[in-house]
Amino acid sequence: MTSQEILFDCRRHADRGVLEVVPCIDGTPLTDLVDQFEMNAGMQPAGDAYGGLIPQFFRFGPLEDHFHGRSTGDGAQDARARL
Numbered sequence: 001m002t003s004q005e006i007l008f009d010c011r012r013h014a015d016r017g018v019l020e021v022v023p024c025i026d027g028t029p030l031t032d033l034v035d036q037f038e039m040n041a042g043m044q045p046a047g048d049a050y051g052g053l054i055p056q057f058f059r060f061g062p063l064e065d066h067f068h069g070r071s072t073g074d075g076a077q078d079a080r081a082r083l
Helices: 030-040 063-067
Strands: 006-013 018-025
Touching: 018 030
Parallel strands: none
Antiparallel strands: 006 018
16 A cells, blocks of 8 residues: 655756756656656657756746745746636
8 A cells, every 4th residue: 555655856966966856656756657657658759758846947936835836936926826
């Protein structure tokens, strides 16, 4: 039985010198789950196409607001208020 736990893995890219944040579901990176889904569905191209967020390049406000759906990052109203 899975725990349905969401964690964030922070990885340093030695070749780029930047930090990447990847969501993990029950210990499996979300990028791997998406890759597996696309390959199982026969999508082309599929696999190894996604990465995490790189905070150094992220320009949409605080990441915690992004992950909680509280900010559009462009100064517009709260994302939940637009629904």
